[in-house]
Amino acid sequence: MSKQLGLYIHIPFCKSKCDYCDFYSLPDREERMDAYQKALLTHIKETAPQARGYLVDTIYFGGGTPSLYGERRIRELLAVIRRRFEVAGNAEITLEANPDSADRRTMLHLRRAGINRISLGMQSAHDDELSALHRPHTFQQVQDAVAAIRAAKIRNLSLDLMYGLPGQDMARWQDSVEKAISLKPEHLSCYGLKVEEGTPLCGRVRRGEVLPSDDQQADMYLWMVARLESAGYHQYEISNFAQSGFQSRHNLKYWLTRPYLGFGPGAHSDFGGRRFSFMRDLDGYIDGVLGGKPIIDSDDLIPKRERSGEYLMLRLRTVRGIEEWEYRREYFMNFDPVEQKLFAYEHNGWAARDGHRWRLTPIGFLLSNQLIGELLELQESATLETTLPKVRDTPPPQPDGDTL
Structure with missing residues (x-):
C-alpha cells in the first residue's frame, strides 16, 4: 500500500493585512499572480518525481487568501497535481477563504475543480471587533459566504473564530460562538488572539491598548470547550473541534508527524526524514524557481531523538x-x-x-x-535506550493506524 502524503500550497496574496497577522502574506501584489502561478506549476512538476510511491490524500491551499487567487488558477494547480502525483479519489482538498471573496459562482467553480472543504475566516460575529482587527468583511458577509458555499454543494465547512479580541468580553464571545453554531459548520477552529512581534497589533498593545486578561481568556476557552461539545463538536486538538468524521485530515498530518510537502514562499515540508522551508520572499521564490537558483531557507535532517521530542510536543496537542x-x-x-x-x-x-x-x-x-x-x-x-526495557505489562494490541 502506498504511503500517504499531504500537499500544502501557499497563496501569499491578500486584499489587506490584518493587524494580528504574522504569516507571510502580501496585500496589493496582484500583478505578480501570473508569474507566481508559473513558478508554482514549475516547482510542483519538478518535485513530483520525488514522491513516487506516495498517495496524496490531502491538499491544502493556505495563505494569504487563496479565494482571492482566482478559481482558474486553483483549477490549473489541481489539474497539474493530479497529473504529476498519485491523488486518492477521496482526497480532502481544502481552500482557505475570506467571506468577502467567497461568492456563489466562485465556490461552484471551485467545487467542480475538486475543492471539497472550505476553511472560512469568520473570526467574530461583531462588526466592531472585526474592524478592530482590520478584517476586510462584516458578519453579514460571513452569512452570505456560508450560503454561497452550501449552494455550491460543498459539504465540509470549517469556521475560524478568535477570542481575546480588543473590547471583547465573555458575553460577546458567547454570542459569536452561538452564531457560528447556528451556521451549522462541520468544523470549528477557535484560537486565542496572539500578539506577535512586529505586527501592528503589537504596536497598539505597546501604546497601551488593553486586551482581555489571561484569566478572562481562560474562562472563554473553557466555556467554549464545554459549549461546543454539547453542540456536537468534539475537541480533537487544542483549538480544533469537529462533528464526527470531519476532523481536518490535513492538519492531523502536522500533529501526528506524517509527511507533507509545501510549495510557495515561507512554506514548510517534512519529507524523507528532512524538514525544510522556502524563503519568505515572493520575488525571490519566483526568480529562484524559474531561474534555477536556491530557494531553500532552512534544511535539517531530523534525528530520531529529536523526533521523540516532536512526538511529545505535537501529539499532546491532540x-x-x-x-x-x-x-x-x-x-x-x-x-x-x-x-x-x-x-x-x-x-x-x-x-x-x-x-x-x-x-x-x-x-x-x-x-x-x-x-x-x-x-x-x-x-x-533521559538516557537513550539501546534495547527495550523489561516489560511490566503486556503491551496493548497495535492499532491499524492513528484515529481520533
Missing part, C-alpha cells in the same frame, strides 16, 4: 495524546520519567489517562506550553 508503548517502540526511550511527571499532572487535573495512553485535559491545554516544556526537559535528560 486528545489522542501519547502512549507508552508507541514511545518505547518507536524511539527506544525510557517513558518512566515522563510518566511520573504525568501522574503529577493528573493529580492537578491537567492530564488524564486511559490504560497506557495519556492526554492533557482542557485545563491542561491552557498550560500546554509550560507542561510540554517540562516534559521535554525530562526527556532531554
